[in-house]
Amino acid sequence: MGVSKSKSRCATVGIQGIAWSFGGMIFALVYCTAGISGGHINPAVTFGLFLARKLSLTRAIFYMVMQCLGAICGTGVVKGYGKMLYESQGGGANVVAPGYTKGDGLGAEIVGTFVLVYTVFSATDAKRNARDSHVPILAPLPIGFAVFLVHLATIPITGTGINPARSLGAAIIYNKDHAWDDHWIFWVGPFIGAALAAFYHQIVIRAIPFKSSS
Template identity: 70%
Template sequence: MSNNIDGRSNVKDYQDPPPAPLIDSDEFSQWSFYRAIIAEFVATLLFLYILVLTVIGNARLSDTNICGGVGALGISWAVGGMIFVLVYCTAGISGGHINPAVTFGMLLARKISLVRALSYILAQCLGAICGCGLAKSLQQTYYVQYNGAANMVSDEYSIGTGLAAEIIGTFVLVYTVFSATDPKRNARDSHVPVLAPLPIGFAVIMVHLATIPITGTGINPARSLGAAVIFNKAKAWDHHWIFWVGPFIGAAIAAIYHVVIIRAGTIKALASFRSSSAL
C-alpha cells in the first residue's frame, strides 16, 4: 500500500526476506532449531502410522468384506487429511515440511539453511521408519501379506512412467507449498483468509488419486524409505531409487519455477545489478 502523507514517494509495504545462509552454525545453539527437528520427526511418524494402517486396512477389507474397503478415494482423503492436520500443527514450529522433497525445494529456494535441511531430512526419515514400525506392530498378521504399504511401480506400467508420475506429482505438491506459503502473497492479499495447510492437503489428495494405480504414490522419499525398511523385501527395493530421484527432480523444478518465473528472481537480480553498475 502506498503512503504519501509526508510527501515522500511511494514505498513498498513488503520486502523479500534475505536468503537463508547456506551454512548457519548459530542454529545449533538455538532451542527452536531442535524443537523444529523434533516436530518434523513426530509429524512424519504420525503421518506414516496413519497412512500404513489405512492402506493395509483397505486391502484387508477389500479381500474379506463384500462391500470392500475405502478404496483409492478413501486412502487419498485419509492421506491428504492427515497432511492438512500435521501441517496445521507444525507450520509455526518447523514450517510443516514432513517430506524431504519439500525440504529440498525450500533449500534450493534459499528459504532454509543446508544445516536445517539435512537435519530435517534425517528426522523425517527416522520418523517414517518409526511410524511404519509402529503400524506393523499393530498389524502383524496382515502387514507382510499386503506389502507393508511399500511403494512399487505397478506391473502394468514402465519404470519411465513411474518416474514421470513421481516427478509430476511432487512438482504439484511443492509448487502448491510455495504458493500457499508465499509471504508476498500473504502481504498483498491479507484481506483474504487463506489457510495454507488446506491447499497443501488438497494437492496431496489430487496427486494420490492420479498416481496410486501407478506407484502407490510416493512423492515423499521418507514415506517410501520408511515403508521399504520395515517391509524389507526385495520387491520394495527393486525400484526404490525412483522414489528419491523423482521427488527431488520434481521439487527442484517447482523451486526453479517459483523463484525464477513466478517471483521473477532472475529479473530482479539483473535489475539490481544494472542499477548498482550505473552508480
C-alpha cells in the first residue's frame, strides 16, 4: 500500500512538473516573440487566427512551416544531449495512452486546443485591449497558464499535443512505428479545436456588445 501511494505521488509530481515546464516556457516564448511575430509558435493557434482573418494565408503557411522546422530541430537537440533518456521516454512522441480509445484522444486534443486558442483570442482581443489597458502586458500570462492547465488534464490521455509542430518534431526524430500510429489525432484534434475557438470568438462573443460600466 505504501509503495503504491509513493508511486502515485511521484507520478502526480511528474505530471505537475511537466505541466509547469510547458506553461512557463510558453509564457516566456510568447512574451519574447510577441513583438516579432505576434507569438506564433503553434500551427493550431496560427490556423485559428487565420480563420479569424487576423493574418494572411501566405503568412500563416510560412509560420506553420517554420514552427515545424523549429520543432524538428529542437527535438534533435534534445536527442543529442541525452540519447538514452530520450529513447527510454519514447522520444516524447504523442500517443494515446493505454486504456483510452482514439476517440478519447481526439476529444482531449479538441477540448485542450479549444481552451488554448480561445484564451489567445481573449487575451489579444482588440476591443478588450481598448477597454483594459493592462491586457496587452498580461497577455502571455493567461496563455501560459492555459497551457499548464491543459497539460495537467490531458497528459494522462495523450501526453498532451495541442501543438501539431511539437507532435510532428517528436514523431520525425523518434521515427518508430507507434509514434506514427496515432499521429493524425495530433493534427486533426488541434485544428478542429482551433476552428471551434475561432468560430466561438468571432461569431458568438464578438456578436455580443461589451457593456461599459458607468
